[in-house]
Amino acid sequence: MQLVNHGVPDGVIEGALSGIADFFEQTSVEEKSKYKKGDPKARILWDARSHSGENREHLKLLARPTFHCPPNPPSFREALGEYERRVHEVSLGLGRAMSLILGQEESYIENAFNLESGFNVAAMNRYPPNFQSKGTMGLAEHTDPGFIISLVQNMDGGLQILTHQGQWINVHIPPNTILIQLGDQLELLTNGKYKSHIHRVLVDTYKVERISIGILHGPSIDEFVAPGPEFINGNHPLAYRGITYSNALEANDRYEIEVQSCIDQLRILPI
Numbered sequence: 383m384q385l386v387n388h389g390v391p392d393g394v395i396e397g398a399l400s401g402i403a404d405f406f407e408q409t410s411v412e413e414k415s416k417y418k419k420g421d422p423k424a425r426i427l428w429d430a431r432s433h434s435g436e437n438r439e440h441l442k443l444l445a446r447p448t449f450h451c452p453p454n455p456p457s458f459r460e461a462l463g464e465y466e467r468r469v470h471e472v473s474l475g476l477g478r479a480m481s482l483i484l485g486q487e488e489s490y491i492e493n494a495f496n497l498e499s500g501f502n503v504a505a506m507n508r509y510p511p512n513f514q515s516k517g518t519m520g521l522a523e524h525t526d527p528g529f530i531i532s533l534v535q536n537m538d539g540g541l542q543i544l545t546h547q548g549q550w551i552n553v554h555i556p557p558n559t560i561l562i563q564l565g566d567q568l569e570l571l572t573n574g575k576y577k578s579h580i581h582r583v584l585v586d587t588y589k590v591e592r593i594s595i596g597i598l599h600g601p602s603i604d605e606f607v608a609p610g611p612e613f614i615n616g617n618h619p620l621a622y623r624g625i626t627y628s629n630a631l632e633a634n635d636r637y638e639i640e641v642q643s644c645i646d647q648l649r650i651l652p653i
């Protein structure tokens with residue numbers, strides 16, 4: 383789903399995108415390497431990969447409940463912080479709207495995930511132009527943990543979502559529009575009524591580099607998320623086992639903010 387009239391000023395989105403572009407561009411590899419994996423409890427992670435399965439540079443950081451950010455360039459921290467605050471408000475509104483669509487109280491999702499203490503990770507990517515990439519893949523197919531994932535980009539190019547019919551479709555996100563994808567914990571809570579989006583990024587046909595900012599809007603880190611009784615019945619038997627958000631994030635990688643999906647390991651019934 384794509385959001386327009388979301389209330390986040392264009393300048394706030396543009397500021398965050400140019401802030402991360404400046405970080406990627408201006409920070410030395412030596413400085414960035416301080417954020418390479420080392421401490422599993424790291425709150426900022428950086429890496430650059432260039433091989434047949436993945437071609438991208440990325441920076442991930444914990445944005446909420448406490449905001450972490452590299453100090454340079456100085457404008458980046460403020461711009462990203464402001465964007466995250468604004469888009470977090472949007473996510474709470476979406477939680478209320480989705481709760482009603484699901485036939486529940488307006489506060490259903492906010493309470494189920496304890497969004498007031500939500501654990502939000504910002505995942506920012508820079509993909510190379512195609513002539514610099516080693517193969518066609520920017521980021522291989524995956525789903526993301528969390529309630530929803532908001533995404534903004536500096537230009538169209540390469541993001542694809544898998545339809546229920548098994549076809550990859552190119553995602554067009556107009557400027558200053560926010561793309562909303564569904565995350566693993568929403569699939570879990572709704573016992574599979576809503577499915578986490580499978581997506582990937584290709585670089586093969588794109589001649590210029592592309593920047594994106596995904597915010598994984600997550601439950602509180604201690605929240606135990608399991609299918610709600612409202613979604614379990616004779617036609618829809620319990621299909622997943624529950625797990626705390628922290629155990630879900632650590633299931634495939636001890637680094638919480640690497641935000642690897644583990645939804646496949648939680649399925650009791652084949653889908």
Ligand SMILES: O=C(O)CCC(=O)C(=O)O
Nearest residue numbers: 505507526541583594596
């Ligand atoms: O760059 C994109 O459009 C998507 C990035 C993504 O899926 C991720 O960082 O998890």
Ligand SMILES: [Fe+2]
Nearest residue numbers: 524525526581
């Ligand atoms: Fe993703």
